[in-house]
Amino acid sequence: MVQTAAEAxxxxxxxxxxxxxxxxxxxxxxxxxxSLSVTEIAVALGLPQPTAWRLCQTMLSLGxxxxxxxxxxxxxxxxxxxxxxxxxxxxxxxxxxxxxxxLADEVGGAAGMAVRDGFDMRFVQRCESASQLVLNLxxxxxxxxxxxATGWALLASLPAAERDAxxxxxxxxxxxxxxxxxxxxxxxxxxxxxNPGVLHPGYRTVAVPVMGADGRPSFTxxxxxxxxxxxxxxxxxxxxxxxxxxxxxxxxxx
Amino acid sequence: xxxxxxxxxxxxxxxxxxxxxxxxxxxxxGGTQLAAMTGLPQPTVWRLCHxxxxxxxxxxxxxxxxxxxxxxxxxxxxxLASIPMAEAAREPMQGLADRFGAASGxxxxxxxxxxxxxxxxxxxTLVMNLRVGARLPLLSSAVGWGLLAGLEPAERDVLLxxxxxxxxxxxxxxxxxEAAMEGAVRDGFILNVGVFHPGYNAIGVPLRGPDGRxxxxxxxxxxxxxxxxxxxxxxxxxxxxxxARDLEQGWIPNCE
Numbered sequence: 127m128v129q130t131a132a133e134a135x136x137x138x139x140x141x142x143x144x145x146x147x148x149x150x151x152x153x154x155x156x157x158x159x160x161s162l163s164v165t166e167i168a169v170a171l172g173l174p175q176p177t178a179w180r181l182c183q184t185m186l187s188l189g190x191x192x193x194x195x196x197x198x199x200x201x202x203x204x205x206x207x208x209x210x211x212x213x214x215x216x217x218x219x220x221x222x223x224x225x226x227x228x229l230a231d232e233v234g235g236a237a238g239m240a241v242r243d244g245f246d247m248r249f250v251q252r253c254e255s256a257s258q259l260v261l262n263l264x265x266x267x268x269x270x271x272x273x274x275a276t277g278w279a280l281l282a283s284l285p286a287a288e289r290d291a292x293x294x295x296x297x298x299x300x301x302x303x304x305x306x307x308x309x310x311x312x313x314x315x316x317x318x319x320x321n322p323g324v325l326h327p328g329y330r331t332v333a334v335p336v337m338g339a340d341g342r343p344s345f346t347x348x349x350x351x352x353x354x355x356x357x358x359x360x361x362x363x364x365x366x367x368x369x370x371x372x373x374x375x376x377x378x379x380x
Numbered sequence: 381x382x383x384x385x386x387x388x389x390x391x392x393x394x395x396x397x398x399x400x401x402x403x404x405x406x407x408x409x410g411g412t413q414l415a416a417m418t419g420l421p422q423p424t425v426w427r428l429c430h431x432x433x434x435x436x437x438x439x440x441x442x443x444x445x446x447x448x449x450x451x452x453x454x455x456x457x458x459x460l461a462s463i464p465m466a467e468a469a470r471e472p473m474q475g476l477a478d479r480f481g482a483a484s485g486x487x488x489x490x491x492x493x494x495x496x497x498x499x500x501x502x503x504x505t506l507v508m509n510l511r512v513g514a515r516l517p518l519l520s521s522a523v524g525w526g527l528l529a530g531l532e533p534a535e536r537d538v539l540l541x542x543x544x545x546x547x548x549x550x551x552x553x554x555x556x557x558e559a560a561m562e563g564a565v566r567d568g569f570i571l572n573v574g575v576f577h578p579g580y581n582a583i584g585v586p587l588r589g590p591d592g593r594x595x596x597x598x599x600x601x602x603x604x605x606x607x608x609x610x611x612x613x614x615x616x617x618x619x620x621x622x623x624a625r626d627l628e629q630g631w632i633p634n635c636e
Contacts, residue, residue, distance in 0.1 A: 140427045140430050141427075141430070141431050142391050142395065142427055142430075144389045144392045145391050145392050145395035145396075145431050146434075146435055147392075148389065148392035148395065149395070149437055149455075152458075153451070153454065153455060155458040155459075155461075155462070156454070156458045157457070157458065157461035160461050181389055181392060183387055184388050187388065188396065189490075189491075190396060200459075201458050201459035202459065202490075203459060203490040203495045204490050205455050205458070205459040206456045206459055206460075206495055206513050206515075207399075208396060208400055208437075208448070209400075209453075209455075209456075210452050210455065210456025210459075210513050211403065211495075211513045211514065211515055212402045212403055212404055212447070212448055212452075213407075213450070213452060213453055214453065214456065214511060215404050215513075216407075223441075224440065224441040224447065225439065228440070375450050376450060378454065379450045379453045379454045379457075
């Protein structure tokens with residue numbers, strides 16, 4: 127099969143194009159667009175019509191697609207076999223664990239998921255790399271909203287008028303506020319927030335909020351490491367965007 | 381024949397087969413084991429898995445194992461969204477669950493399994509931990525029996541002959557299923573008393589499409605200690621049958 131430009135950008139000659147295209151076809155369906163014709167699929171994915179037809183035919187014969195009136199296709203229940211039945215039973219913190227572990231390993235630090243608990247953020251998931259030098263936090267540990275990256279991610283996602291109340295009145299917040307404001311300006315552009323060491327000197331962390339369907343932050347994700355292990359540039363250019371993409375994936379899928 | 385002329389795309393079929401190896405009882409599987417489960421050569425499995433990792437449909441865990449990635453949830457939800465009955469049934473099912481301190485399930489058949497497309501439970505009640513997407517055996521679950529009860533006997537026998545040999549519990553379950561089907565002719569519902577799970581009782585009915593064929597099984601279930609067969613028969617059955625009739629009359633076709 128000839129690759130489209132988007133596919134050619136994916137690395138590796140080991141990449142199986144036909145499989146990727148089939149999965150993308152399944153991904154075309156959603157609640158606002160529960161059925162599609164082969165032509166619509168071909169157009170949506172930029173595939174030649176005969177290619178789209180063969181892939182759809184394959185999934186029809188395997189029972190992953192069903193044909194309705196006028197040849198419109200929709201996903202069949204068998205699609206739930208493709209991992210949904212497995213993951214839909216997972217608690218969210220477990221669902222996200224492999225992603226956080228991967229980030230922690232990448233920076234040689236730690237990554238976590240935290241929820242608001244008073245003036246603190248409480249970790250409900252925490253993954254560490256094999257590196258020795260990480261902040262001593264575990265599931266259940268708390269960090270202040272006012273001074274931590276994970277707390278700042280929460281503040282950044284709240285309406286401006288609510289931020290001071292959420293951080294709580296403290297000298298720590300008074301001291302941290304200017305640095306938070308600088309980080310917030312970057313957040314509005316980047317979608318992630320970096321704490322350069324306010325919580326702990328020499329420890330850099332980036333964090334993102336994950337928004338619920340109500341438009342309020344549900345929880346935050348963070349990833350950090352000792353300044354000796356991770357550069358500010360790596361957080362800004364690699365880890366921050368990955369966290370932001372993970373947050374978007376969770377918000378869209380869970 | 382040139383590759384592009386093949387009507388069946390093997391690489392796609394194999395990749396989907398790999399993805400369907402994962403289950404709640406086996407959420408994480410290594411490459412070698414995937415090759416053994418699918419009977420595919422290891423390098424083929426590796427390339428297919430590599431592709432799915434690139435696309436996010438598989439993620440690495442614990443170093444050497446794989447498990448499905450978050451995007452599969454979106455695929456599943458799209459499949460559920462194409463069944464409007466799942467949403468239409470939610471309110472009456474929650475009503476059933478709340479009224480009887482029970483769990484209510486709506487399931488459709490996928491081969492020898494019933495897949496819950498809706499599930500409503502009463503808070504703080506002892507019920508089976510099953511959710512939307514859960515896959516129950518057609519031949520031993522109440523939701524399966526509810527669907528089977530709506531079939532013509534000849535049609536049902538075809539399914540039993542096909543799937544009986546695939547279910548290790550079939551010899552033990554068979555007499556119970558046959559008795560339940562006889563009861564359904566008389567009552568219009570089936571009772572599954574401790575067959576799906578010891579100490580767990582359920583009542584089930586078929587939900588028919590406009591063509592008169594059963595499209596779903598609809599159930600109401602609870603612990604044997606609170607939901608005796610007599611209770612299900614006398615108290616739950618009339619309400620469950622009414623809910624099924626109402627849903628059948630307000631039938632919303634699948635999206636086309």
